[in-house]
Amino acid sequence: MPMLVSYQWLNELVPVGDIAPDELASRLTMAGVTVEKVVPADQGVRGVVVGEVKAIEKHPQADKLWVTTVDVAAADGRPLTIVTGADNLTVGCRVPVAVHGSRLPGGRKIERSKLRGVASEGMLCAWTELIKGEGHDEDEGILILWADAPLGVDVVPLLGLDDHVLELDLTVNYASHCQSMLGVAREVAAVLDRPYQPPRVYVNQEGVKRAVDLVKIEVPDPDLCPAYAARVVTDIRLGPSPDWLRRRLQRAGIRPINNIVDITNYVMVEYGQPLHAFNYDQVADSRVIVRRARPGEKLVTLDGVERELDPEMLCITDPAKVLGLAGVMGGLNSEVTGATRNILLESAYFTGSGIRRTSRALGLRSEASARFEKGLDPNGNVPAVDRAAMLIEEMKAGVVAPGVAEFRVKPFLPVNIRLRPERVNSLLGTRLSAVDMARYLKRLGFETDGVADGRKHFTVTVPTRRPDVSEEVDLVEEVARLYGYDEIATTLPQGAMTSGGQPVLEDWRVSARRVLAGAGLNEILTDSRQTPKAHGASRWPAPLPISPAEAAAIPGGIPIANPMTVEESVLRSSLVPKMLEVMAYNTNRRQTDIGVFEINRVYWAKQWPLTELPVEPLMLCIGAVGRFAPKTWNRPAEEGDFFYLKGLLERLADGLGLRAPRLAPSNLETLHPARQAAIVADLGGESGKNENGGKNAAGAPAVSSDADMTPIGWLGEVHPAVAKAYELPGRPLILELNFERFVTLSEPRTYRALPPFPQVERDLALVVGDDVPAEKVAEAITAAGGKLLRSVRLFDRYAGAPVPVGQVSLAYSLVYQADRTLTDTEVNAAHEKILAALEKKFGAKLRG
């Protein structure tokens, strides 16, 4: 419910007529009262003029149509012939005429036409055709204007449509005091430094029975209702409100109903104070008791719904029953109807938090409850009810009993705040004088005392209508915005030099991103929330730091108590489910060759239910399917397989300068049973290093016992059953690892002087049983090669004739190097030693 401000109405409260609505809007916005948009009240109506109906005849061809002759005081003096369907015309009445070329709301253009064979030179307009949504009924007929409306004159100014509505988007702190025409006018006056001219309120004080004789106010729960005022109006006469009032309500977005309701709404818009009218004769014992509901109490509210109340809800009651829900909605039993003779007009200050709780609990929100929630001026209720009384008298809608029956828990006094001019300048970087500051504050209606240049501070008295200003720093902002944020000079922070930087993990993340993008993968970014079923569907494990029983309680991830949709209802414990979804999303769109990665957080509860914050480790996930290199005119296509994925892992480790992680057998349900592995790492310390820095080309670190190895992730081909569930074609690949643990394998890159002596390369082609892991052979070569062997690289693997069935040929390229020129004899000896070791360990034979 945005605050809608009529420019014309505003102009009565503060002179702004010389400032165009758009200009006013931008001045206000720059002072903190954001104007979301400015809407012309005429809705684009152009060229509609006053005409007088001179003659009415039946349409020769249509029963329900009339042919009228209308004088619009045209230059040529010729009257217009216009066909209409309305029944409410009489000869001599004056009506709005949309002549040829005129425009109606939404740009609808009116042109000459023929209606059932009769030429019509325009259209006679109903209210609903001239203006949309201003509370008139479709069947009202043509709008009949007053008899002396000047012929040929534009109806827009005549009907008060030459107005603009400023739609405010108020921040929380301005919401209370700018939620009224007077509040906005006061702001405008302060911003423009112009006089603020509120209406003068005068109420008849004559009458036999005074309000205090007619009603007793009792407030046993003043914490929720610190102030309450009521007036009594007798002999009310319900009827329509005058046009000016209806128009203003419409501009404010409120539908006119009848004079009493309209007046309460008008005062709410004008003063920001919600009022409520009760049927006075329904108040038992003439006693109004404002109290919390009792357990089990019920009320049928004005919308006809019976509502069960709870003891946190504030009610307006009499000794016998509940009359209404304070600030939220009245009860049906005390509704003002055509039969009502006397009313009680309530103007209360309810605390915002109490109203919010009630309105939330019942799901009821209204203009009134919204205003209470935002906070009101605790001293604003009496002036508002006085204003309503004055309007009732002016409009002869009833007889106002003199005086106000009132409860006030304590006097609400303005706040005195000590303001140090030096403080203002040091926070803003300005050089304003105390006198300047005081002048700005006075424009807001704040009083100042003890202002003098050279004094360390002065006192500012802030009226109770500004609950948002409660301490010195609030005054700093008030000074700043009236001075103008734009006027504050641009400077840079002084002070000690600091060197910037980022956490090491963030550096790693940047590098990893670069390496993987360099290897041809595209980085993705997925939501951290997913459906609870997603994790189970992926069958991926998550090594949560909680007990199996706790993990079983939250199988899908950490649940969000109030999700918006089930698809976003748990925090994920792995990146894999979303990765599978992203691959499926793309393959569904015929993007069948993809390689993507994500480095992001997952969420692992340390216990369930949570008593402390979960851990949020950074994980790295790779997904690929199809070809990683396309077929081109000079190269064949290359299909991604397990070794492509393993290659990416090795490239990543090498690119980051990490010890190559090792693979170990694993049995994840997500993955192909024979083509998957756990990524394991020795996180303990320095073991697992060989003299090549753990990074020889075969990726084979020196032997370390598998018992030291901790899984930090898994990789493999996706199990066909899982791929099918995600509708993934081909042989998708997936890898996830704990990035934070992965990067602990880092070791500094070290420089080795280039050897001055030539290296010797020898190939070694072996035949071994096909169940011997190639990595073990490489490890054995490294171990047997001794100091002279610098590197081992597998360059060929072959099975099939002439290699016997059950055996495989492995060919390695070995590099020997020493701090001298090696002789053939030395190299041959080393080579022989290696072969002997392999023969002994694996039964390996030199391939003939």
Next chain:
Amino acid sequence: MREELKRLKDEALAAIEETATAAGLQDLRVRYLGKKGALTGILRGMGTVPADERPALGQLANEARDAIEARLTDRAAALESTELDARLGAEKVDLTLPGTWLPRGSEHPMSQVTEEVKAIFTNMGFQVVDGPEVETDYYNFEALNIPKDHPARDTQDSFFINPEILLRTQTSPVQIRTMEKMTPRLPVRIITIGRVYRRDESDPTHGSVFHQLEGLVVDRGITMGDLKGTLTLMARSLFGEGVRIRLRPSYFPFTEPSAETDVSCPVCDGAGCRVCKGSGWIELGGSGMVHPRVLTAGGYDPEVVSGFAWGFGIERMTMRKYGIEDLRHLYSNDVRFLRQF
């Protein structure tokens, strides 16, 4: 004999000129300069020449040898070059064929903008820090001057795990966590970038999760002018030298004075265009002077130090940078989208 030498030389030079192959040149070399060659043959007749003529004749013979030798070398070089030209000419390829395919991946546009922003601030001496996305009520609200029942809790409707633990609605909790760690050291100059969550309906410019760039500076004598200056520097690095920063008064519980921060439209320089929807300005997010209660919660004395802070959406900056019209593209993960970056 003189005549004989001259004739031999002329004949040899002419023959070299007419020879088109390396083998032919070799034959000529043997024929004229070889041990049994013509020149040697003539020199053998030197004995019949009177002794006083011999030196002159010897010189003549040497000149003839040198001339033939030089011509043979030149001719050989010319022939080689012609042959090479012919061979290379035969190796012609279609230059319009595509280059050999090499893999090229991409970093997400959000990552690219994040890195750009981090570089700007680390160059200005800011430290990048990190904080949890799942936060306590204390850090997300209480310590940021948003007590229970504060209306601002409505405008940042949150996702809860339980009544005390929620998904952070802003990156500002990192302000408190950082100050707690740093106090009483000065200055504090940090940024943090991360996900925040709000219960907003998703549309082209909003989502219930987005990334925020939060910054905080605390020191003695920090002013609102410094805030303007720092953000101007950022905006100029990011959007171009000509842009300006505009602050509009606003409200955030954790800053006072508070401001909405706009940058002048880099496309139209404030005149109004399609990119800025005619306003001439593009919203970056909120900023302001750190509220005294927030400084106190972080362990600093607001009477001694002051500070400024801001929180901008990375999505919006990314959309601005690349002209992406719908925020949801950033999370679609369509490879056809990702490959454009």
